[in-house]
Amino acid sequence: MRTLVSLLHRLALIGVAISLAPSMEAEEKRLYAVGVSPYLERQDREMVYKELASLILEKAEGGNRIAIVEALGQKLIVQITIPGGSRFEKNPRARAQHLKTELALLQQFFSTETPHPASMASVVHLPKYLALAARQLRQKEESMIVIVCGSPFYMDEKDDAFNMADVYVPNDELVRMSSRRSVYGTLEKGAALRGVCVHFAYLKECFQHDEHRSAVARMWTLFVQNQEGVLASFAPSPSLAFSRAGQNVRQPIMEAKMDESDRTPAMRKVIHRRETEQETDRVPVPARTKRRETQAMDTTPEPPRPSTEHLPVTPTNRVGMGLVWIAPDAGPRAKDTDVDMYGLPPGGEEISFRRKETAAFNGKYFRDIRRAGSDLKSDDKWAEAWEYMEFDADLDLTRTSVWINLYRGCGSPIYGTFQLAWGGRIVTKSFVFTTPTGNEGRDSANRANSPYWQEIRLAELLSQPQAQASN
Numbered sequence: 001m002r003t004l005v006s007l008l009h010r011l012a013l014i015g016v017a018i019s020l021a022p023s024m025e026a027e028e029k030r031l032y033a034v035g036v037s038p039y040l041e042r043q044d045r046e047m048v049y050k051e052l053a054s055l056i057l058e059k060a061e062g063g064n065r066i067a068i069v070e071a072l073g074q075k076l077i078v079q080i081t082i083p084g085g086s087r088f089e090k091n092p093r094a095r096a097q098h099l100k101t102e103l104a105l106l107q108q109f110f111s112t113e114t115p116h117p118a119s120m121a122s123v124v125h126l127p128k129y130l131a132l133a134a135r136q137l138r139q140k141e142e143s144m145i146v147i148v149c150g151s152p153f154y155m156d157e158k159d160d161a162f163n164m165a166d167v168y169v170p171n172d173e174l175v176r177m178s179s180r181r182s183v184y185g186t187l188e189k190g191a192a193l194r195g196v197c198v199h200f201a202y203l204k205e206c207f208q209h210d211e212h213r214s215a216v217a218r219m220w221t222l223f224v225q226n227q228e229g230v231l232a233s234f235a236p237s238p239s240l241a242f243s244r245a246g247q248n249v250r251q252p253i254m255e256a257k258m259d260e261s262d263r264t265p266a267m268r269k270v271i272h273r274r275e276t277e278q279e280t281d282r283v284p285v286p287a288r289t290k291r292r293e294t295q296a297m298d299t300t301p302e303p304p305r306p307s308t309e310h311l312p313v314t315p316t317n318r319v320g321m322g323l324v325w326i327a328p329d330a331g332p333r334a335k336d337t338d339v340d341m342y343g344l345p346p347g348g349e350e351i352s353f354r355r356k357e358t359a360a361f362n363g364k365y366f367r368d369i370r371r372a373g374s375d376l377k378s379d380d381k382w383a384e385a386w387e388y389m390e391f392d393a394d395l396d397l398t399r400t401s402v403w404i405n406l407y408r409g410c411g412s413p414i415y416g417t418f419q420l421a422w423g424g425r426i427v428t429k430s431f432v433f434t435t436p437t438g439n440e441g442r443d444s445a446n447r448a449n450s451p452y453w454q455e456i457r458l459a460e461l462l463s464q465p466q467a468q469a470s471n
Contacts, residue, residue, distance in 0.1 A: 035071030037150035057092035071124040124150035186226035193229025201241035314421040325416030338407040402456040408438040
């Protein structure tokens with residue numbers, strides 16, 4: 001790449017006035033964290049290299065740090081500290097000489113053509129890169145500006161469950177949930193990007209239509225915003241992204257709020273407004289499903305529909321809770337699945353298969369089922385499929401904690417139903433585990449952040465209509 005080889009020499013010999021970024025407080029420590037795809041096309045590598053060289057030799061202030069990372073595999077390419085003092089101010093040649101070792105490493109990276117599948121062109125793993133930048137690159141009391149050069153579409157060559165191919169974009173629930181359940185999850189990340197501005201250069205126009213671009217920009221805005229950061233640039237031009245970063249632009253590219261009604265995890269196909277096709281969702285099933293599905297969410301295997309005959313009649317002075325599940329894609333492995341229920345009444349001890357009784361509200365755990373159920377036809381077969389526990393009727397459901405745990409998986413999605421019966425009423429809640437294996441309840445203390453646990457919020461079930469009995 002003759003262009004790249006000669007670029008530093010040209011920059012070092014430039015004798016024109018240099019346009020500097022806005023002045024900074026002398027005591028401010030600043031990190032420019034630059035993430036780059038290893039799979040850029042040659043012309044894109046040249047553009048990004050040119051902007052980086054300009055930042056290093058001209059625009060960055062003395063004392064600034066610049067960390068350049070290969071943002072797919074999260075490998076550090078080089079870290080540079082801009083030398084301070086009058087000798088290096090407005091002097092590209094002096095900087096180039098002082099940083100010749102670091103610049104050689106940078107040139108080597110951008111001169112290398114890395115073979116890759118066409119589907120992975122320019123790909124970066126933005127969630128992992130931002131986590132790396134926030135946790136490992138930034139030093140104490142150091143402000144950070146993030147620049148990303150690569151495709152705006154998340155792609156994983158080995159696991160296509162969350163891939164943004166074919167105009168699919170993650171919905172708000174996939175951003176809202178834990179990162180253990182979704183690669184876009186932000187639940188446990190808190191303020192990881194507080195005070196950080198992200199400038200994204202996606203290199204070329206790659207969207208199918210305006211709605212597609214808006215949906216992708218909104219999703220990444222929410223992803224950064226949920227961690228108290230700002231997506232301040234989202235454009236195809238590396239020059240624009242580096243310029244706005246140098247100017248420390250801090251305004252978000254758009255105003256976006258989470259849709260509180262969007263609560264079912266899905267990869268959503270973005271439809272052009274001129275098209276008559278209905279919007280469709282794809283269920284993100286990690287690793288095991290290697291096909292592109294465009295069917296709606298409500299066509300996934302339906303969880304079992306319990307009837308009141310399938311559970312023992314809950315006495316009027318008791319509250320009953322039952323659990324049943326199926327694994328329709330597992331075949332014979334379904335018999336190996338195990339989902340467990342845990343109930344903690346106010347002031348009492350948690351009951352489950354581990355502890356079957358508590359004095360509080362006379363709680364009793366009747367049965368521990370260790371295999372998937374089926375579509376029951378006989379009312380005397382309930383005990384073969386349903387886990388079940390009871391408490392006294394004066395139990396305060398709004399203060400009772402109920403969790404379910406995937407004790408043992410089967411490599412396929414597990415669909416189930418939780419049923420609550422009290423005061424002559426019956427309500428149900430469906431659930432699904434996509435995690436291929438269980439964990440035997442080992443991370444009980446970290447339930448809220450674990451893909452093996454799901455909370456059943458009883459207070460939310462109280463306002464639901466009476467469940468329909470099955471025939």
